Amino acid sequence: MGYMGRQRLRARALDWRSQARDHGLQGRDHRHSRIVTPFLTPLDADALRSVGVSDPWSYGMADRVRFGEIDALNHVNNVVYLRWYETLRVNYLHDYGIYEDAGPDPKFVVKTVGLDYKAEVHRGANYINVARTTQMRNTSFTMHYATFIDGRITTTGDAVIVLLNADNSKRALPDALRQTFITRDGAVQA
Amino acid sequence: MGYMGRQRLRARALDWRSQARDHGLQGRDHRHSRIVTPFLTPLDADALRSVGVSDPWSYGMADRVRFGEIDALNHVNNVVYLRWYETLRVNYLHDYGIYEDAGPDPKFVVKTVGLDYKAEVHRGANYINVARTTQMRNTSFTMHYATFIDGRITTTGDAVIVLLNADNSKRALPDALRQTFITRDGAVQA
Amino acid sequence: MGYMGRQRLRARALDWRSQARDHGLQGRDHRHSRIVTPFLTPLDADALRSVGVSDPWSYGMADRVRFGEIDALNHVNNVVYLRWYETLRVNYLHDYGIYEDAGPDPKFVVKTVGLDYKAEVHRGANYINVARTTQMRNTSFTMHYATFIDGRITTTGDAVIVLLNADNSKRALPDALRQTFITRDGAVQA
């Protein structure tokens, strides 16, 4: 159920806040002048705000650039962002309980993607990828993505996801799924 | 020089045609009912037409899906197409002499990309990726990409490429570069 | 059947030789001083010898380094070679009919791999990856791999592959499989 997913996310976000409080800071480690946002852990709206991720993003995850993501031009390769947003999308669908909201054996198929590169990113950088669903149609929805580094967006993306039945016919978005997108992300019917 | 690039491409395309003629066929191996388009070799408009790639595409390259490009859903992963088009773009810029046409030490920076997935692709499939430049602006140009399998498009893409100077300031597209895009691909000023 | 696999490979190798003959050369294009070995097409012992791949390699495939395979150190990334040998292994198993020789629903599981990097490789390089089976044990076999550029080995590798039943218990190598390894590659019982 989507509700269970929500509980799960809240519990993790609380973990994060207690960790930050233990350091007497809001997401910043004063000894190192480094953000101590936990990596690979779902971050909710409050957690995101405290590290400079602006409204209305309410789901994100911090990660770090690896050596293998740098290309011959010495920045994060263009292709890597699409991999990042894929990882984030799978986590988002899981953590928000969207697989359960979608009915039995749902198939989420990516129909289109777009990326807009605003600034290059280098090795070792800590970044926060964020995702939200902005629009719903009968059998599909649109997600937006962004990469934040030190509170600044370096790349944005979007994807249209189609919901299919086991036989690959299109499936109308169930009410539970629509409600999840509206409640969590303020998604609107297109 | 761009002209040299053109010569180079023509020589390779002739190679391809003589190979096909040697088999008494036009790009099809009758013993195997398999297309014998050479892999990883630039294909011009004639070569593309003979294997079912429609007008106006005039630059492409055949390749084959590898095991490592298949994901847990048993089809070519969404991200892989962006890698394919990157490879093709680098070859296109090289084979058409565009690095030379762009002036001293050009920097080609990808500003945006978009992908539209029309059909899934499986392991071992032979495909032809094609590229052309459709639009030019003052300091940037738009390329289109497509993946053909057995004469049918399975994915399309586009990218806006910005031309920069060594100091990362924008560089106006030189006349030689514009002429290359117009002559080869019928690009128009946007 | 393995026999069919062998026929298939021979037909393709003949294609290659007739292409080379049509150019009045042995695998070398005199106009371009470039090897015209066909890409992504299985090459047999004769084809390999004519492009400088030494005895006893008898199965290989030519390919070209892509931009995305180059890392921040401006050479082919260490990890990429393991991907190359994976691709080659899958092709080898398929082209030599080894899946058929292994009995119903075989599972080939990689147990160990090793790589020895002898020289770095750069963008755009044409290379030939070769594979052969050198040793057999009761339920596993050892393959060797090498990457040739201009007749010189730049990297070697090896892998131990275990044959499993559907329930993941070990399966003794069937006689047909042993015979394939002996006949094609001169593999010995360890």
Place this chain on the structure above:
Amino acid sequence: MGYMGRQRLRARALDWRSQARDHGLQGRDHRHSRIVTPFLTPLDADALRSVGVSDPWSYGMADRVRFGEIDALNHVNNVVYLRWYETLRVNYLHDYGIYEDAGPDPKFVVKTVGLDYKAEVHRGANYINVARTTQMRNTSFTMHYATFIDGRITTTGDAVIVLLNADNSKRALPDALRQTFITRDGAVQA
């Protein structure tokens, strides 16, 4: 300086311990029965012991399997482990101050790698990769790697790394570097 590197690592490890203490547990979250080892943060010997990583490993980092690391066989692809150990090696060299210990403009070149796959790993799994240097020779050293999941090793690896000068001639390991390997990892002269 290597010493600075050591300080840095200790500070981070302390962060981790205070986070764990704040939860009234030793690296385990009782509400979720989930290990709360921080991701992508260097872990020292104490931190590793508390989550079941056995002696003598004293450097590691927790991470999580991504969708894109799963292949058509529905487990973490063989090649991915080599990427993981590359990422870990770069972090190890950085966090232990080894780049500084190696003298001016050091080049660390991977000469050989080996991997031994003991158990397959699935999507979403949390794992801890560990690294240590076991042997030194005149101009090279041997590292070992392992992947732990729930206190059990699923894969091991090793690599021989050669130290080069700017002109690619071999460089003898400086005393500072030897001392780092001996002090931190108990490395022995081979």
